[in-house]
Amino acid sequence: MFKQILGKLPKKPSSAKFWDNTESQAPPPDNNNHQGDEVLTQRSSSSNGDSVSSVEVLPRLRDVSISEKQELFLKKLRLCSVVFDFVSEPQLNLKEKEIKRQTLLEAVDYVISSGNNGKFPEPVIQEATNMVSANLFSSNTHQQWKNKTPEGLDSEEAEEGVSLNPSWPHLQIVYEFLLRLVASPNTDAKISKKYIDHTFVLKLLDLFDSEDSREREYLKTILHRIYGRFMVHRPFIRKTMNNILYDFILETGKHSGVAEFLEVLGSIINGFALPLKEEHKLFLTRVLVPLHKLKCLPNYHQQLSYCVIQFVEKDCKLADTVIRGLLKYWPVTNSSKELMFLNELEEILEATQVTEFERCMVPLSRQIAQCLSSSHFQVAERALYLWNNDHVSSLVRQNSRIVLPIVFPALEKNGSSHWNQAVKNLTENVLKVLSDTNPELFEECLRKFQEDQQNAEDTKKKNGETWRQIEEIVAAKGHTSMEK
Numbered sequence: 272m273f274k275q276i277l278g279k280l281p282k283k284p285s286s287a288k289f290w291d292n293t294e295s296q297a298p299p300p301d302n303n304n305h306q307g308d309e310v311l312t313q314r315s316s317s318s319n320g321d322s323v324s325s326v327e328v329l330p331r332l333r334d335v336s337i338s339e340k341q342e343l344f345l346k347k348l349r350l351c352s353v354v355f356d357f358v359s360e361p362q363l364n365l366k367e368k369e370i371k372r373q374t375l376l377e378a379v380d381y382v383i384s385s386g387n388n389g390k391f392p393e394p395v396i397q398e399a400t401n402m403v404s405a406n407l408f409s410s411n412t413h414q415q416w417k418n419k420t421p422e423g424l425d426s427e428e429a430e431e432g433v434s435l436n437p438s439w440p441h442l443q444i445v446y447e448f449l450l451r452l453v454a455s456p457n458t459d460a461k462i463s464k465k466y467i468d469h470t471f472v473l474k475l476l477d478l479f480d481s482e483d484s485r486e487r488e489y490l491k492t493i494l495h496r497i498y499g500r501f502m503v504h505r506p507f508i509r510k511t512m513n514n515i516l517y518d519f520i521l522e523t524g525k526h527s528g529v530a531e532f533l534e535v536l537g538s539i540i541n542g543f544a545l546p547l548k549e550e551h552k553l554f555l556t557r558v559l560v561p562l563h564k565l566k567c568l569p570n571y572h573q574q575l576s577y578c579v580i581q582f583v584e585k586d587c588k589l590a591d592t593v594i595r596g597l598l599k600y601w602p603v604t605n606s607s608k609e610l611m612f613l614n615e616l617e618e619i620l621e622a623t624q625v626t627e628f629e630r631c632m633v634p635l636s637r638q639i640a641q642c643l644s645s646s647h648f649q650v651a652e653r654a655l656y657l658w659n660n661d662h663v664s665s666l667v668r669q670n671s672r673i674v675l676p677i678v679f680p681a682l683e684k685n686g687s688s689h690w691n692q693a694v695k696n697l698t699e700n701v702l703k704v705l706s707d708t709n710p711e712l713f714e715e716c717l718r719k720f721q722e723d724q725q726n727a728e729d730t731k732k733k734n735g736e737t738w739r740q741i742e743e744i745v746a747a748k749g750h751t752s753m754e755k
Contacts, residue, residue, distance in 0.1 A: 329347065330343065332344060332347070337388075341392065344381055344395065345395065345398050347378055348378060348401075349402070351371055351378060352402045352405040353371060355371070355438070357437040358438075368441070372440060375441065375444040375445060378402075378448055379444060382448065391452075393462050399452055403449050404474070406445045407445060407449075408474045436483045443489070446486070446489035447489075454496050458500075460501055464504070472504055472507065475494065475497075476508070476512065479515075479531055479532060480526055480528055481527060481528065491531040494535050516529070516558050517558065524565060524567070529571045533571055537581060540578055540582060540585075545585060547586050555582050555593070559578055559582070560592075561596075564600040569611070572611050576615040576618065579615065580622060583622045587622060587624045590619060590620075590622065590623040591627045591630040594623075598631075606647040609642065609647075614653070617663060621660065621663070625670075628666045632666075632670055632674055636677040642654035643655065643681035643682060643698075644685070648691035658704060664704075671709050675712055679719075680723070683702070
């Protein structure tokens, strides 16, 4: 992954190569610099926004002795804490920005190549988290930026109006550094938790609302690592993610990182021990199920469906709760969302046992009947495909006495009057299967349907005759009034 991102980073404008195949190389001889590259040491902002920078000569980490590396590494981390403006003045301090970028690359290489050199001491962890905080949590770093397309980005992404962070060439290396630091075996979790604390995690979670998908992808991976390594933070991470999702569901309805949140939560749910805690069940009923009602459901439905199915597979008794929740938020006029619900419903039913199915089969059958009667052929077609699933078909067969009378009228009407031929053909196949499975019940449902149809026709005729008589009476009274 690291080699891939390096290939996408902008090249240094000078002829000297600082990075080649993840190995540092010494720069060419320079009469004024015999120790190494120039690196940025400090920056102050003037009133008009221009920055004033100074440059100091520091050796490369590979060129100093082992005893000097730690102190030099700390200096380089402090230098990387300088934050530049990439939004309002993108052409300002180009030299210093490039120097910082090269220094960040060297810092990443140092973490990767530490190997078996022992645990990172506390000053290194402290300075490293300070550097990360300065770059990621700075208000200047996350200013509102216009849609820009850096070099190397697909033109399709530009046409779609993807919002991209112009400071990404630096931020990407900072995220890579944090990822390598958290994942490194040389990082002591007991020491690190003092600096990667609740405040740090909270700010990291807030960054998930970034409009830049590249940033959210890194955040997702880093959060995975933090959750895995820092057990002490796990309850706090879950609680904070819950609160962010509560705000999304109940207040704003807008958040760019819901899909990434749910992907992380999918892994967390997968690791839940049985029996499930009440906290976890409440998360299912109060967060995951209500997430189905949002208009932007297509943006995260795949991840949401995975989380819900994980719960049902862990505890089949939750199937009734989940299915009733889906029925509560079932879309009425949005056919594309209805298809998503049907896809998710089939996966849930595959993990549902007979006992749980019996608890919700009546309202569920009514909803399926409505889908079968849908004028949108894809919805009707998808509902018919449920009978192709062996487990779902088995659940229906075991409870055919209740399910079949509910869905039969919709099936019979589809077979005779639906406008789409594919739906008609599928309906005929389903009716044949039902007829072969339980001929007596099928004939009974058919007779009941024919009787109801005849009664409906008789009622319609009776109502028509009644209205005709009323119209005659009204017309007669009108004629009498005119004569007077």
